[in-house]
Amino acid sequence: MVSPLNRRSAIGLGTLATAGAVLGAPAVASAAPSTAEPTPLRAARKVGRVYARESAAAGGNWQAYVTVAGSSEVAVADEADTVLEAYSVNKIAVATAVLDKVDRGLLTLDQRVDVTAAIVVPGGDGIFSLDGAYPSSVTLGHVLAALLTVSDDTAVRLCGLVAPAAEINEILVAKGFPNTQVEPVANPNRFFLGRSTPRETHDLLQALVAGTLLSPSSTDAILSKLRAPIAFTDGIRREMSSDERLRIATKAGWFDSARHEAGVIFDRSGAPVLTYAIFADGQPGAEDFGATHPAVRARATMGRQFLDTVDALTGDSAARLSRSPRYQPSNGG
Numbered sequence: 001m002v003s004p005l006n007r008r009s010a011i012g013l014g015t016l017a018t019a020g021a022v023l024g025a026p027a028v029a030s031a032a033p034s035t036a037e038p039t040p041l042r043a044a045r046k047v048g049r050v051y052a053r054e055s056a057a058a059g060g061n062w063q064a065y066v067t068v069a070g071s072s073e074v075a076v077a078d079e080a081d082t083v084l085e086a087y088s089v090n091k092i093a094v095a096t097a098v099l100d101k102v103d104r105g106l107l108t109l110d111q112r113v114d115v116t117a118a119i120v121v122p123g124g125d126g127i128f129s130l131d132g133a134y135p136s137s138v139t140l141g142h143v144l145a146a147l148l149t150v151s152d153d154t155a156v157r158l159c160g161l162v163a164p165a166a167e168i169n170e171i172l173v174a175k176g177f178p179n180t181q182v183e184p185v186a187n188p189n190r191f192f193l194g195r196s197t198p199r200e201t202h203d204l205l206q207a208l209v210a211g212t213l214l215s216p217s218s219t220d221a222i223l224s225k226l227r228a229p230i231a232f233t234d235g236i237r238r239e240m241s242s243d244e245r246l247r248i249a250t251k252a253g254w255f256d257s258a259r260h261e262a263g264v265i266f267d268r269s270g271a272p273v274l275t276y277a278i279f280a281d282g283q284p285g286a287e288d289f290g291a292t293h294p295a296v297r298a299r300a301t302m303g304r305q306f307l308d309t310v311d312a313l314t315g316d317s318a319a320r321l322s323r324s325p326r327y328q329p330s331n332g333g
Contacts, residue, residue, distance in 0.1 A: 044068040064198050102140075117134040144222075176207075
């Protein structure tokens with residue numbers, strides 16, 4: 001049986017590390033680090049080494065799929081087809097299903113949904129539980145903003161009012177994601193966030209930035225929220241400037257001992273250059289949901305080095321966003 005340290009080392013030995021390499025089959029050895037101009041191949045190898053080192057240091061269980069330059073260079077394939085609880089990372093999939101209905105004219109972002117005291121999840125994450133003034137109503141656009149930025153738990157239930165669990169799963173299967181599914185409960189309009197695999201989460205993000213998953217406006221509706229300054233900053237984006245954070249669309253998920261994160265790094269012109277889906281659980285500190293958790297610390301180091309590694313690369317210009325976001329702080333008034 002391969003030791004955790006050797007297993008992590010194997011993952012970082014090149015872009016051709018596969019599930020077979022993870023399980024102990026021979027991996028393709030990496031060439032010595034080069035001081036030449038970075039290429040997608042060299043960048044992928046370095047990203048693989050960073051992931052291997054930091055995940056080993058954090059301990060616990062890791063599953064991941066990371067690519068550079070579209071999907072042409074696989075940097076990490078660590079148990080990438082393992083089906084596991086995705087937790088709030090699957091809020092991207094939920095938003096995809098809701099926006100698919102918008103694209104088909106079945107919903108509109110300016111339509112209102114009712115927020116009752118009974119539907120509000122007490123405590124936890126988000127802003128609806130802090131309101132304290134119900135009943136009220138908000139637009140569906142507001143719901144998606146809360147879902148994807150502050151990862152609002154009540155927003156999940158509000159999405160269920162317009163997209164029942166069975167319909168969400170049907171939409172995701174039709175789009176080619178049979179393992180990315182929410183978990184229905186007795187109430188058809190409620191669900192647990194369900195399961196996915198690192199590869200499917202990665203591929204969903206790739207389809208999103210490629211413009212093949214949703215309309216341009218719905219694509220922007222997701223990516224603009226995941227890139228926003230108020231989106232998750234404790235992990236991949238933590239050790240970055242405000243401008244650098246805007247180059248990363250990211251979504252984290254946490255519950256019990258799990259600490260997951262998935263997203264896309266864009267080049268300076270707004271084209272995607274690295275896509276990651278990193279799942280972790282079993283590290284020490286299961287009660288720590290902050291930035292000091294070992295897996296979150298590891299992702300912060302990974303994120304800084306991932307961005308530095310691909311910074312000189314050019315992404316897929318065909319998938320370049322129509323506009324790059326800007327951070328414009330306000331002092332009121």
